[in-house]
Amino acid sequence: MVRGETLGVSSFHGPTSLRYGEHMAALMWWLIPLGATVLALGYAFYRGRPDRPMEGAEGMQTLRAFQDAMERPLPPEEPVDPDELRP
Numbered sequence: 001m002v003r004g005e006t007l008g009v010s011s012f013h014g015p016t017s018l019r020y021g022e023h024m025a026a027l028m029w030w031l032i033p034l035g036a037t038v039l040a041l042g043y044a045f046y047r048g049r050p051d052r053p054m055e056g057a058e059g060m061q062t063l064r065a066f067q068d069a070m071e072r073p074l075p076p077e078e079p080v081d082p083d084e085l086r087p
Helices: 010-016 020-047 056-071
Strands: none
Touching: none
16 A cells, blocks of 8 residues: 555545554554563563572572571560560
8 A cells, every 4th residue: 555545445434534654653653662561571570580599509508597597496585564665
Protein backbone atom coordinates (compact mmCIF):
# COMPACT_ATOMS: atom_id res chain seq x y z
CA MET A 1 0.00 0.00 0.00
CA VAL A 2 1.09 3.50 -0.68
CA ARG A 3 1.18 6.03 2.13
CA GLY A 4 -2.16 7.78 2.20
CA GLU A 5 -4.03 4.95 0.50
CA THR A 6 -7.19 3.91 2.33
CA LEU A 7 -7.56 0.43 3.75
CA GLY A 8 -10.41 -0.44 1.42
CA VAL A 9 -13.24 0.52 3.74
CA SER A 10 -13.43 4.24 3.01
CA SER A 11 -16.82 3.94 1.31
CA PHE A 12 -18.24 2.35 4.47
CA HIS A 13 -16.69 4.77 6.98
CA GLY A 14 -16.81 7.85 4.83
CA PRO A 15 -14.10 10.49 4.59
CA THR A 16 -12.98 10.03 8.21
CA SER A 17 -11.48 6.56 7.68
CA LEU A 18 -7.93 6.04 8.86
CA ARG A 19 -5.18 5.75 6.34
CA TYR A 20 -2.44 3.13 6.38
CA GLY A 21 0.23 5.63 7.48
CA GLU A 22 -1.86 6.74 10.44
CA HIS A 23 -2.18 3.13 11.62
CA MET A 24 1.56 2.62 11.41
CA ALA A 25 2.25 5.87 13.30
CA ALA A 26 -0.07 4.77 16.11
CA LEU A 27 1.58 1.35 16.17
CA MET A 28 5.05 2.88 16.43
CA TRP A 29 3.96 5.13 19.32
CA TRP A 30 2.66 2.09 21.19
CA LEU A 31 5.74 -0.04 20.48
CA ILE A 32 8.12 2.44 22.10
CA PRO A 33 6.59 2.34 25.63
CA LEU A 34 5.84 -1.37 25.37
CA GLY A 35 9.45 -2.10 24.41
CA ALA A 36 10.74 0.09 27.23
CA THR A 37 8.47 -1.74 29.70
CA VAL A 38 9.70 -5.14 28.56
CA LEU A 39 13.31 -4.01 28.88
CA ALA A 40 12.69 -2.57 32.35
CA LEU A 41 11.04 -5.79 33.52
CA GLY A 42 13.94 -7.84 32.15
CA TYR A 43 16.47 -5.61 33.91
CA ALA A 44 14.53 -5.78 37.21
CA PHE A 45 14.33 -9.57 36.95
CA TYR A 46 18.05 -9.83 36.22
CA ARG A 47 19.06 -7.52 39.09
CA GLY A 48 16.61 -9.08 41.55
CA ARG A 49 18.04 -12.57 41.36
CA PRO A 50 19.52 -13.88 44.61
CA ASP A 51 23.27 -14.16 44.73
CA ARG A 52 24.62 -17.65 44.44
CA PRO A 53 27.77 -18.88 46.17
CA MET A 54 30.74 -19.10 43.88
CA GLU A 55 31.82 -22.50 45.24
CA GLY A 56 30.17 -25.35 47.05
CA ALA A 57 32.55 -25.06 49.99
CA GLU A 58 31.49 -21.46 50.61
CA GLY A 59 27.82 -22.50 50.68
CA MET A 60 28.56 -25.32 53.10
CA GLN A 61 30.45 -22.91 55.39
CA THR A 62 27.47 -20.59 55.47
CA LEU A 63 25.11 -23.47 56.23
CA ARG A 64 27.35 -24.71 59.04
CA ALA A 65 27.54 -21.21 60.58
CA PHE A 66 23.72 -21.04 60.49
CA GLN A 67 23.39 -24.46 62.13
CA ASP A 68 25.89 -23.49 64.85
CA ALA A 69 23.91 -20.33 65.59
CA MET A 70 20.69 -22.33 65.86
CA GLU A 71 22.27 -24.80 68.31
CA ARG A 72 23.49 -22.12 70.74
CA PRO A 73 21.19 -21.60 73.72
CA LEU A 74 19.36 -18.33 74.13
CA PRO A 75 20.58 -16.01 76.89
CA PRO A 76 18.60 -16.33 80.12
CA GLU A 77 15.59 -14.08 80.26
CA GLU A 78 15.74 -11.65 83.16
CA PRO A 79 12.51 -10.22 84.51
CA VAL A 80 12.24 -6.50 83.86
CA ASP A 81 10.82 -4.25 86.55
CA PRO A 82 8.52 -1.68 84.84
CA ASP A 83 9.44 0.94 87.47
CA GLU A 84 13.09 0.84 86.37
CA LEU A 85 12.15 1.82 82.82
CA ARG A 86 10.61 5.14 83.90
CA PRO A 87 12.94 8.15 84.21
